[in-house]
Amino acid sequence: MAWVNAIIQGVLTGGLYALFACGLSLMFGVMKVVNLAHGDLAVVAGYVAIGVITVTHIPVLWSFLIVVPVMALLGYVLQRTIIQSALDRSVLTTLIVTFGLSVVIENGLLQFFTANSRAIGTELALVRDSFKVGSQIQIGYLLVVIFAVAVVVLLGLQYFLSASKYGRLIRAVADDREAAQLAGADYRHVFGIAAALAFGTVALAGISYGMYSQLQPTTGTDTILLFAFAAVVIGGLGSLWGTLLGGVVLGVAQQIGAQINISDEVLAGYIVFLAVLVLRPQGLTSRRTQS
């Protein structure tokens, strides 16, 4: 029974990973930018939410409404200024710049908030309670809610990309930037929108993570970034649902690893990640091969 519990836990955790990953997938798919600061942005959102709650004493769920749009706006601005400048120079520069941002953010958080871990506390029964299925399986409410939120967000993104004007523009620019320019689209603006979506979703993920677990300055790179990237790679770039699949595979792999040996949880995930990178870098859902 412990195994069933583990697998369910792994599947649900996959939702959280997918929430982290969809922004990374979007930025990489649209503008070919690997944002090495992606995980740290989630942590920043979490810290900002904590700060807002501490200062204004608003209910936890309201912090989402404040922090997520602010982060989305930050994403647009950062993309139009720093990331675009880096992109104009070379791919190498974007890697260096986002890596630099990651280090600066982490050390900035360390400097101002110390290394202590923080969590987003809430009175809601939601966060602490769990329900039982049968007599042996216990599932936390929060994780189920996060999974549901992930599915909703992915549905929303899918709909946005397929049916809206900017969604179309984003796909067009991703296909052929020059042709989009010739059709009158300023690709820098379109990139900004994509970045705003990425930052917004990762902020959502970060605050959720702060409720589910704890945040430290290094959580962004220790935990989030590599897991998010693993979900994207395992699932396959170019498919949002693939990202969910990748997250689930990662989560399940980790739980299986933990069942074998409690300290091998993270290692199991990395091994699966490396295996996919080596054997099938295009991921499980993609039909193309990475050249």
Place this chain on the structure above:
Amino acid sequence: MTVPGDTERAENGTPLLEVRDLTVHHGQLRALEGISLRVFPGEVYAIIGANGAGKSTLLRTIAGLHRPTTGTVLFDGRDVTRLRPERRATQGIVMVPEGRRLFGSLSVEENLKVGATYARPGPWTIERVYELFGWMRERSNQKTAQLSGGEQQSVAIGRALVANPRVLLLDELSLGLAPVVVQRIYGMLSQILATGLTVLLVEQDVSQALRVASRVQCLLEGRTTLEGEPGDLTPERVEAAYFGLGETAAGGGDAGGGNGGQPVPSAGHRSPVPGGGQAMGQSSGGGSEQLWPG
């Protein structure tokens, strides 16, 4: 360099599109030098030349994808040399790029919708494009990668049309298409022109270009070697300009009258293009190369 017909045109007003003394480099390689041309409203201006002559570079520079080293591009009298490509598109300079460059993951209709996103007001709508290319409506949800070369070219043209351009830049329409398909596509030009568009096109297929253009300029290794109206040019002069041979003795003499508006015989002027004779992306089997109704 004197441009024939200049004196007549000057009385017709300002050119819609003008390029003055354009020099363009690709890194250290000089692609164009001292190019000038004027396109007047309502005319079809063709640029011909062999591979590597700089034709596409010229068009891309006019569209804004490439920045010239020196020289100016003027649109409706205004200097647009420093304008970004998307701004030029919304002003009315729209290009159909070489190789179609459709958005592969988007359907036919979505491609057209993107083209219409920043459209100027005008007669062209997605509906009208569907009327122009009768087959398109039924296939509007298909991914463009599944279309034949000729169909893709039609969608690319449609995508440019729905933006309601004032000047349409056509880059190598015939590339990779069977001659019969090319003729059909060019046959539609008259319908397009009837709505008040002006066309500047680049073509390797010299005979096709001479058939549709009101004026022609030939490029060789980045320089202009010939300019004039197709009626005034003999096959020998075109050939000499195209390949850069020495000036023939009777070069200027037998221009004019004899050819009038007759098409230049194509046998000696088939452009040496790899794939010029092969049709890439043709729909196989059947005969259903349906490009328009009936």
Place this chain on the structure above:
Amino acid sequence: MSLITETAARPAGKLRVTRSRRNVAWTGAGALIVVVVLALLPYIVYSGTTSIIVQAFIVLTLASMWNLLAGYAGLVSVGQQVFVGLGAYFVLILAIHGTSPFAALPVAVIACAVAALPLWWLVSRLRSGYFAIATWVLAATVMLIIERFSSIGGGTGMPLPGLSGLSSVLLTAYTYWAGLAVTVVALATMYLLLRGRLGLVLTAIRDDEVAARSSGARVGLARLLVFVVAGAGCGAAGAVLAISQLQVQPGAVFSVQWTAEMAFATIIGGLGTIEGPIIGTAVYMVLQQTLASYNAWYLIILGLVAIIIALWSRRGLWGLVDEHLHFRLFPVGYWLWPEDVSRPSRLLSRLRRSGTQ
């Protein structure tokens, strides 16, 4: 209608080709003097100073290796700390079995070079962003695997055995000389490699990989060689680190902070030049020493400066010097001297304005 005839090409004059603008012998002598002076330092200064310089040696070696990877071979690795850790652990393992850590150092370097081969096989087919993340995952994975073995310290690490017999003064001096030796060998190896065929191949790949491949350059082999050398170099630095710290902790030696430091030092000093990491390391040490009491500040400032330089002046501080003085300590390129000119031609620097938007 006039036809335009071909313009006649300018007749080519005689060209002279040299490796540098000034006599290389001067630089060589200068370098030798610097090394000799550095070698004599333990006799002159306090041990506090030498341990700071050892830190500088470590960072300089790491930065040079990162520069080799990113600046010359175009491989941005965010996981070089895997070799730092492996170098430290190879020394630890050998020391546990009775070898003197100083004797273990060269063995550890070779072991790291060998270890680089399977690691390269894992990541070699990946492109830039994927490659970067893959190296990071590799480092994290190797660390987790090593932490499982309690015989070498598990998750908490252990002290480095085999050095207790030495007096503190001697230990400091030997550590210092080990660091100096590693740095000199690393820089010399880099210089010789880049000056030779490998340097040409790497430049060709950087300019146009497809063209390089089709003209016979062994692209894959060149990159493999660079990866192995960089792995060995970082391993050497890791070995020196273990010796200077007298302990090996997985979290410390496998920390991504090492990549941050080597990357920032390289960027600030100048990516793609051998002199760059030297300047970058100097800047890094100055910042670290002055801000040491402010914890994380030096990394924040280092990171910000690196970002600014990466965006505005890719060639870093050394690039500014090079551009204006045309001075190279380690000449690896060629200068063209047209016949009647006393300065090398600048004709290649025009025409940089054109390009796509």
